[in-house]
Amino acid sequence: MSPDRAVLEQALERGEQEGGNVEFKERLTREIHLADGRLESLAAQLRHRVLSGDGEATYVVGVTDDGGLAGIDAETFSESMDVLSLLSEEAGSHIEEVQTWGVGDEGLVGVATICEGSMLNTDDGHIVVGTAGHVDHGKSTLVGSLVTGQPDNGEGSTRSFLDVQPHEVERGLSADLSYGVYGFDDDGPIRTNNPHRKQDRARIVEEADRLVSFVDTVGHEPWLRTTIRGLVGQKLDYGLLTIAADDGPTKTTREHLGILLATELPTIVAITKADMVTDKRVHEVEREVERLLRDADRSPLGIQRHGVEAAIEEISETVVPVVTTSAVTMAGLPVLDELFEQLPKTADGTGEFSMYIDRTYKITGVGAVASGTVRSGTVEAGDELLIGPMADGSFRDVEVRSIEMHYHRVDEAKAGRIVGIALKGIREVDIERGMILVPRDADPKPxxxxxxxxxxxxxxxxxxxxxxxxxxxxxxxxxxxxxxxxxxxxxxxxxxxxxxxxxxxxxxxxxxxxxxxxxxxxxxxxxxxxxxx
Missing domain, CATH: 2.40.30.10 (Translation factors)
Structure with missing residues (x-):
C-alpha cells in the first residue's frame, strides 16, 4: 500500500463519527446541494467538521455513506470539488489539498483536506527574478542556496532543488525552466527546507509578508530557446546574471546580458564561485565585468563597495549592481537577501486581467490547468474568461475553477504572480503555449x-x-x-x-x-x- 493510498485508507477507517472531522460524500452537485437552503445547512455541517478537527476537516468524495468505494466520473468529481469549494468559503474555510485515486475503469475517489480560514491573498510586494548565465556558472546552485539557506557542497547539491528532470539531475544541467521561492517577514528570510515538497513551498507563500520568485533559466547553448522563453515570456521585475569567477564572461554571458538589457529589464550581476579562485582572480573578473557592462553602455555599481541602499536606489536600465558570491561559503548571499527584501516591484500590472500561457497540465479530477505569469489585472476563482487564439483565430469561453501559486491555493492572483489556473470548458490538449487568457467581455484581436x-x-x-x-x-x-x-x-x-x-x-x-x-x-x-x- 503506497503512502498516498494510506491517506484514503486511514480516512475510511476513521469513518464518520458524531464528533469527528471526517465526512463521506458520494457526490455534490450544484442542482441538488446548492438549492433550497441546502448550502447553509451543508456549510454548517462543514464548519462543525472543521471545528471538531481543531481547524482541519477531511472530506472523502466518491464513497457511500458507509465508506464503500463507489467512484464517480471525472466531470462529476470536478463539479463536486466546485461545490465543496463554495461550501468551504461559506463556512470561512478553504480547500488546502485534494488527492485522488482511480476506482474501477473510470471512477474517481478523492480526499479533500479543508482548513479553517480564507485562502491566501498575498500583498503587492511579490517580485519575480529571472536568472541567466553560461552553463556551469552557478545559477541554479545560487538560487538553491538562497531559497534554502543551505551552503552548497561544492558539487551542486543545492542545484538539485531546482533541476526537475531526471536527466538534468544526472548531467548537472538544467534543460527547462524551473522555479524557486522564498520570502521575508519582520524577522528576516523565510526559507524552504526542501523545495521539492509542495507543502514546504506552500508554507513559504502562506507565512511570508514578501515573496521572491525565481524563474531559473538554462545556460547551455543548445537550450538558448528555453532561456529566451524564461526571460521574455515571464513578467519579470529583475534579471540576475551569474558569471563564474573561475571562468569569467563568455560568449553566452554576453548573449544573455544582451537579451536582459535589450528587454530593458533592471539587472543584477552575481559573480559566483569566489571560493574556487584567489582574491587576485576575483578582482580580475570584477574588472572584466565592469568593462563588459561599460561596453554595453551600462554603469556597474559594486554593492559590496557602495552598499545595498545605493544599489536599491540606483538600479535601473542603465545602472547594474554587481555582487561577488560563493554558494559554498555563503559569502555575498546575505547581501542578496537584503537586496531582494527591499527591491520594489517594477512590473506595471494595471489594466484588465491578461495572462500568456507558458505551460499546460492535466490533473485527474480537475482537468486542464494553464500556467503562466499574470501580466496585468487580477483573476479570481469563478471568473469567466476567453482563451485563444486557436489556429483559426477564434477564442473559447472558459471558467476559472481554482488558482494555485507555488502549490498554495489562492482566491485571487494579481499581476506578477506565477500561477496555475484550472479551467473549465476546454481540454488540456487544446491549449498551447503562446495563447492568452483575457476576460469574457474583452475583444482580443489576433x-x-x-x-x-x-x-x-x-x-x-x-x-x-x-x-x-x-x-x-x-x-x-x-x-x-x-x-x-x-x-x-x-x-x-x-x-x-x-x-x-x-x-x-x-x-x-x-x-x-x-x-x-x-x-x-x-x-x-x-x-x-x-x-x-
Missing part, C-alpha cells in the same frame, strides 16, 4: 503580421526579404518571415521590418519587446503597428 523596429545583434551575413527566424514575444515562440525596409539589414543595423507569423495568428500589442534567433543569428525588436487578420 494578428498574423506586424511592423517592428529591430536591431540585428549577430548574423553571419545579412537579413534579406523572407528571412525566417524564431520570434519570442511573451510566451509566443513561432517561426516568422521578415521583410525589412530597404530589403536588407546588416549585423549591427537597426531598421524597420514587416514580420509575419508563419503558421497561425497570436495576440500581441504595440510596444511589446521581442527576441528573434536563427542558428547563430540573434536580434531584438519592438512591435510598432499591428495588422489584423
Amino acid at each position: 494578428v498574423r503580421e506586424f511592423e517592428a523596429e529591430v536591431m540585428v545583434l549577430n548574423h553571419p551575413t545579412r537579413i534579406n526579404d523572407g528571412y525566417e527566424p524564431v520570434v519570442h514575444v511573451e510566451t509566443v515562440c513561432e517561426a516568422a518571415a521578415f521583410y525589412p525596409e530597404g530589403r536588407q539589414l546588416l549585423p549591427g543595423d537597426s531598421g524597420r521590418t514587416r514580420v509575419r507569423f508563419k503558421f497561425r495568428p497570436y495576440v500581441v500589442e504595440e510596444g511589446q519587446r521581442f527576441v528573434f534567433r536563427e542558428g547563430q543569428s540573434k536580434g531584438v525588436g519592438t512591435i510598432l503597428d499591428l495588422s489584423e487578420n
Whole structure:
C-alpha cells in the first residue's frame, strides 16, 4: 500500500463519527446541494467538521455513506470539488489539498483536506527574478542556496532543488525552466527546507509578508530557446546574471546580458564561485565585468563597495549592481537577501486581467490547468474568461475553477504572480503555449503580421526579404518571415521590418519587446503597428 493510498485508507477507517472531522460524500452537485437552503445547512455541517478537527476537516468524495468505494466520473468529481469549494468559503474555510485515486475503469475517489480560514491573498510586494548565465556558472546552485539557506557542497547539491528532470539531475544541467521561492517577514528570510515538497513551498507563500520568485533559466547553448522563453515570456521585475569567477564572461554571458538589457529589464550581476579562485582572480573578473557592462553602455555599481541602499536606489536600465558570491561559503548571499527584501516591484500590472500561457497540465479530477505569469489585472476563482487564439483565430469561453501559486491555493492572483489556473470548458490538449487568457467581455484581436523596429545583434551575413527566424514575444515562440525596409539589414543595423507569423495568428500589442534567433543569428525588436487578420 503506497503512502498516498494510506491517506484514503486511514480516512475510511476513521469513518464518520458524531464528533469527528471526517465526512463521506458520494457526490455534490450544484442542482441538488446548492438549492433550497441546502448550502447553509451543508456549510454548517462543514464548519462543525472543521471545528471538531481543531481547524482541519477531511472530506472523502466518491464513497457511500458507509465508506464503500463507489467512484464517480471525472466531470462529476470536478463539479463536486466546485461545490465543496463554495461550501468551504461559506463556512470561512478553504480547500488546502485534494488527492485522488482511480476506482474501477473510470471512477474517481478523492480526499479533500479543508482548513479553517480564507485562502491566501498575498500583498503587492511579490517580485519575480529571472536568472541567466553560461552553463556551469552557478545559477541554479545560487538560487538553491538562497531559497534554502543551505551552503552548497561544492558539487551542486543545492542545484538539485531546482533541476526537475531526471536527466538534468544526472548531467548537472538544467534543460527547462524551473522555479524557486522564498520570502521575508519582520524577522528576516523565510526559507524552504526542501523545495521539492509542495507543502514546504506552500508554507513559504502562506507565512511570508514578501515573496521572491525565481524563474531559473538554462545556460547551455543548445537550450538558448528555453532561456529566451524564461526571460521574455515571464513578467519579470529583475534579471540576475551569474558569471563564474573561475571562468569569467563568455560568449553566452554576453548573449544573455544582451537579451536582459535589450528587454530593458533592471539587472543584477552575481559573480559566483569566489571560493574556487584567489582574491587576485576575483578582482580580475570584477574588472572584466565592469568593462563588459561599460561596453554595453551600462554603469556597474559594486554593492559590496557602495552598499545595498545605493544599489536599491540606483538600479535601473542603465545602472547594474554587481555582487561577488560563493554558494559554498555563503559569502555575498546575505547581501542578496537584503537586496531582494527591499527591491520594489517594477512590473506595471494595471489594466484588465491578461495572462500568456507558458505551460499546460492535466490533473485527474480537475482537468486542464494553464500556467503562466499574470501580466496585468487580477483573476479570481469563478471568473469567466476567453482563451485563444486557436489556429483559426477564434477564442473559447472558459471558467476559472481554482488558482494555485507555488502549490498554495489562492482566491485571487494579481499581476506578477506565477500561477496555475484550472479551467473549465476546454481540454488540456487544446491549449498551447503562446495563447492568452483575457476576460469574457474583452475583444482580443489576433494578428498574423506586424511592423517592428529591430536591431540585428549577430548574423553571419545579412537579413534579406523572407528571412525566417524564431520570434519570442511573451510566451509566443513561432517561426516568422521578415521583410525589412530597404530589403536588407546588416549585423549591427537597426531598421524597420514587416514580420509575419508563419503558421497561425497570436495576440500581441504595440510596444511589446521581442527576441528573434536563427542558428547563430540573434536580434531584438519592438512591435510598432499591428495588422489584423
